[in-house]
Amino acid sequence: MDMNGYQEKSATSAVYPKTLNGGIFYACIGLSGEVGELLNKVKKIARDNAEPDRDGIKLELGDIMWYVAMVAKEAGISLDEVAMSNIEKLEKRMRNGTIHGNGDER
Numbered sequence: 001m002d003m004n005g006y007q008e009k010s011a012t013s014a015v016y017p018k019t020l021n022g023g024i025f026y027a028c029i030g031l032s033g034e035v036g037e038l039l040n041k042v043k044k045i046a047r048d049n050a051e052p053d054r055d056g057i058k059l060e061l062g063d064i065m066w067y068v069a070m071v072a073k074e075a076g077i078s079l080d081e082v083a084m085s086n087i088e089k090l091e092k093r094m095r096n097g098t099i100h101g102n103g104d105e106r
Contacts (some may be wrong), residue, residue, distance in 0.1 A: 003079035007069040014070055024074035031067035034060060 001009070016023040038060040045052055072082055093099045 003083055006065070007073055007079045010066050010069050011073055013066075014073075022074065024071060027067050027070035027074055031064065031071060034063040034067055038064060 014023060014027075016026045020026050038057065041053055041056050041060060044050065068082075069079055072079055090099070
């Protein structure tokens, strides 16, 4: 499945509460929660000196992916645009020798 196809198909399950006056708020809040759940799984790997829970991590990444797709959709951005923009940014940083460091504009 391509990224835009995923975005379109996953959007069919988007149901947002009317009280937040827009899906982008709901999607951003949900994204934050799902990242927290992923971090909790990673924390347990460190705490227990354990192997990663591959299935659990896969499920959390799927939830994160859904919310990323919905934030982008609500902002009028395709996932293909997000991916290409990110690759271009990373390639520029590699060319400029600025892959390490801080800041968006490096």
